[in-house]
Amino acid sequence: MIKFANNYVTWYGVCMSKAYKNSLLFHAMQENAIGGFELAKAAGVSYFVIWKALKGGKLRPCTVRKICAILQRTPVNIGLCPVDPDIDLKEAY
Numbered sequence: 001m002i003k004f005a006n007n008y009v010t011w012y013g014v015c016m017s018k019a020y021k022n023s024l025l026f027h028a029m030q031e032n033a034i035g036g037f038e039l040a041k042a043a044g045v046s047y048f049v050i051w052k053a054l055k056g057g058k059l060r061p062c063t064v065r066k067i068c069a070i071l072q073r074t075p076v077n078i079g080l081c082p083v084d085p086d087i088d089l090k091e092a093y
Helices: 023-031 038-045 045-055 061-073
Strands: 002-004 007-011
Touching: 002 023, 023 045, 023 061, 038 045, 045 061
Parallel strands: none
Antiparallel strands: 002 007
């Protein structure tokens, strides 16, 4: 995998960061050199949960906390916080 213009391109030329809706999580995983299966195993969840997060789906707050602890980021930095301004982040996470 090579880095080209802030995007990661695989050997067959597909820009992986554009394949996912949540590119912030993808780039945080790349910076920590951890794959989806490794992140899932460390967080104690299935790979489908990580895939759902990469595709922009909603996760349970306890799962978000585990992922943030592993990647050493906040939910805002990896795109896992709710975008609804009425939700208090301190209560949600």
